[in-house]
Amino acid sequence: MHPRLKLRTVAVVLLCCIAACSREASTPSVGAGVNDAGLTPQVVSALESAARGTPFPGDLHPGTAKTGRVLTDAQAAFDVKHYTLRLRVMPESFSIEGAVTVILEGIEQTPVIELDLDPNLDIVAASHNGQPRPVRRDEDRFSIILAAPLQPGERTSVTVEYRGQPHVAKAPPWHGGFVWSEHEGTPWFATAVQTEGCDLWWPCKDTYADKPDDGVSVAISAPRGIKVASVGVLDRMEVGDDGFDTWYWSSRHPYTGYAIAINGGPFVRIEEDYQGVSGVFPVQFWALPKNEQNARNLIKSDVRPHLEFFERLLGPYPWGDEKAGFVETPHLGMEHQTINAYGEQYTRGSHGFDQLLHHELAHEWFGNVMTHARPEDSWVHEGYASYMQAVYAEQITGRMGYFDRMFNAYTHSEHCVAVAQPEAVDVGEAFDNRDIYTKGAWMLHTLRNYVGEYAFWAGTRRLIYGTDDPWSLQYPIRTRYRDTQEFIRIMSDVAGEDIGWLVDTYLYEAGMPELRTTRVDGRLDLEWIVPGGREFPMPVTVSIDGESVVVPMTAESRSIEVPSEARVVIDPESYILRALPIIDNCEAQTDSQTQDNIDRYSRMAREYGWRRQPTSEIKQDEE
Numbered sequence: 001m002h003p004r005l006k007l008r009t010v011a012v013v014l015l016c017c018i019a020a021c022s023r024e025a026s027t028p029s030v031g032a033g034v035n036d037a038g039l040t041p042q043v044v045s046a047l048e049s050a051a052r053g054t055p056f057p058g059d060l061h062p063g064t065a066k067t068g069r070v071l072t073d074a075q076a077a078f079d080v081k082h083y084t085l086r087l088r089v090m091p092e093s094f095s096i097e098g099a100v101t102v103i104l105e106g107i108e109q110t111p112v113i114e115l116d117l118d119p120n121l122d123i124v125a126a127s128h129n130g131q132p133r134p135v136r137r138d139e140d141r142f143s144i145i146l147a148a149p150l151q152p153g154e155r156t157s158v159t160v161e162y163r164g165q166p167h168v169a170k171a172p173p174w175h176g177g178f179v180w181s182e183h184e185g186t187p188w189f190a191t192a193v194q195t196e197g198c199d200l201w202w203p204c205k206d207t208y209a210d211k212p213d214d215g216v217s218v219a220i221s222a223p224r225g226i227k228v229a230s231v232g233v234l235d236r237m238e239v240g241d242d243g244f245d246t247w248y249w250s251s252r253h254p255y256t257g258y259a260i261a262i263n264g265g266p267f268v269r270i271e272e273d274y275q276g277v278s279g280v281f282p283v284q285f286w287a288l289p290k291n292e293q294n295a296r297n298l299i300k301s302d303v304r305p306h307l308e309f310f311e312r313l314l315g316p317y318p319w320g321d322e323k324a325g326f327v328e329t330p331h332l333g334m335e336h337q338t339i340n341a342y343g344e345q346y347t348r349g350s351h352g353f354d355q356l357l358h359h360e361l362a363h364e365w366f367g368n369v370m371t372h373a374r375p376e377d378s379w380v381h382e383g384y385a386s387y388m389q390a391v392y393a394e395q396i397t398g399r400m401g402y403f404d405r406m407f408n409a410y411t412h413s414e415h416c417v418a419v420a421q422p423e424a425v426d427v428g429e430a431f432d433n434r435d436i437y438t439k440g441a442w443m444l445h446t447l448r449n450y451v452g453e454y455a456f457w458a459g460t461r462r463l464i465y466g467t468d469d470p471w472s473l474q475y476p477i478r479t480r481y482r483d484t485q486e487f488i489r490i491m492s493d494v495a496g497e498d499i500g501w502l503v504d505t506y507l508y509e510a511g512m513p514e515l516r517t518t519r520v521d522g523r524l525d526l527e528w529i530v531p532g533g534r535e536f537p538m539p540v541t542v543s544i545d546g547e548s549v550v551v552p553m554t555a556e557s558r559s560i561e562v563p564s565e566a567r568v569v570i571d572p573e574s575y576i577l578r579a580l581p582i583i584d585n586c587e588a589q590t591d592s593q594t595q596d597n598i599d600r601y602s603r604m605a606r607e608y609g610w611r612r613q614p615t616s617e618i619k620q621d622e623e
Helices: 003-007 011-019 032-036 041-052 289-313 355-362 379-397 399-411 427-431 435-451 453-465 484-495 500-507 591-608 615-622
Strands: 078-090 095-106 110-116 122-128 135-138 141-150 155-164 177-183 186-192 216-223 227-229 233-239 244-251 263-265 268-276 279-287 324-328 340-342 370-372 480-482 514-520 523-529 540-544 547-551 557-561 568-570
Touching: 041 591, 095 110, 122 135, 122 141, 141 155, 227 244, 227 279, 268 289, 279 289, 289 324, 289 355, 289 379, 340 355, 355 379, 370 379, 379 399, 379 435, 379 484, 399 435, 435 453, 435 484, 435 500, 453 484, 484 500, 514 568, 523 540, 547 557
Parallel strands: 078 216, 279 324, 324 340, 370 480
Antiparallel strands: 078 095, 095 155, 110 141, 122 155, 135 141, 177 186, 186 263, 216 244, 227 263, 233 244, 268 279, 514 523, 523 557, 540 547, 540 568
8 A cells, every 4th residue: 555545534535526525615624613613522533533544542443444355264165145133223322232143155164154343342142043152252353153064055044142332433434433413302323334344333244245145134223213214125113112113124135234324313204206217116315304305306306317317328226126215314425225325415516416416326336236346446336436427417517517527536636556456455445545536537538438439338338237238127136246357358348449458557557648749840749658668559639720630559659740830739628548737746745635634524523413422421521
């Protein structure tokens, strides 16, 4: 990892500039005045720690903080088939207690079942096929000792009971965990753990590479007055005799661990039918009561048009047999499968649409139904989701909006490390590189212009669905893993030529190709200077007094005749991602960027009412 990226301080700029925030950060710096605005000292300390990348007393265990690591031999020995999560959430003490049952199948013989769990949470008991079994803990991992080794092809189940206070997010969703707040006296909470993983709050196999093939069941008990929104379909709600109600959700689809989310609050549920390309499915929005009309307006102005855009261009909404779900959260947002977290507060961006909602909805295609195979392939999620925002801006405002977003992406690229890093050992490390969004989007832009409209979108659909023509697919739609090499193979096939040179140059090199031009004696000389000395036969369009000439660059350099008085513009339509003198070197990061993050975090902490301790403890501190 590049040493600067260890701080995890500037990645937040990306999500606001490319993926989400349309609001400007106008909050003054964190300091003595912040507490007067309602933030406790614990919240102030946490958000400053998050922005500066410095240690904090509530920091996660280093192992828990990593998700998508290489599996141990014990974890690789079995395949998860189904998770059943039963959880009791107690906001008054910021604590949880519950149990997880894992149905699994043996791949290799193993005497143990190894799962992940934050050591901050206590394991109460474990069982195998209903029989109590001993547990061996090794910090962020633990093993259930089986009565007899699991055999290849054998199905079995283990159950783990646990409890404790889960890690509280420092600055969600970028520094994630449990998010605690309240609305008009009712607790309001959410989980957001994309780069930390499911083991932050429940026992699981914390990897993107083993989704539960047969789906998940989630039963969440919370104090009366709290409605719980989660994944899949709401089967029922049971009123308890202890003041807690239980909400039963289930899905038959595979899920990445972080995409299984719970959200509780005094919600109003809004539900409308949507006619998708493969049938009618419900759109649900779980909104705070004060925002019910805002949510209804958002469904009309954005949710429906966004779904139509994605289905027309890509193919069927992947989870139409369950729901397209959105829930108002006390943090900015996250792409939780069938229940996207939404915290943009109903503000529309400068390009005429809700950018956060669009970005997270894009992840239902790029991230949830089609998932990256390894951390180094994270750009497949974020590069595509970011690029789709530019494509939608093009639909709304024309090329003006498209290039405004692309220019913004260009100026927020860093080029410190390669977009696809084989050495990235976990998802958090991959996400520390904001170029997975910006440079990933620009690679797609350049590729689209090189291979043409039809080939690009046909290849994209094949990447997601395995077919160029997915509109006749019926539910359930198959999920699949993809990596960079498969992307190259698919795009090369539809383009009719090998495009590996283009993708490899942009994704596996930190720098950008430089086009050197020299104009003298009625001639224009062009030469590509490419990182790593790679071959880069990218043709270049040259405008000469408004007339475009395409210069093939199959050789290292080319020369064309140009009248000495002619006006010449290189790549006038900005088709090619190349080095331009408009961004600083990656090392030119300043303290002002850290301060920008502190300002942004503090604004959000006030807007969302972030808490790091129960109300009773806050009152004691005030006394």
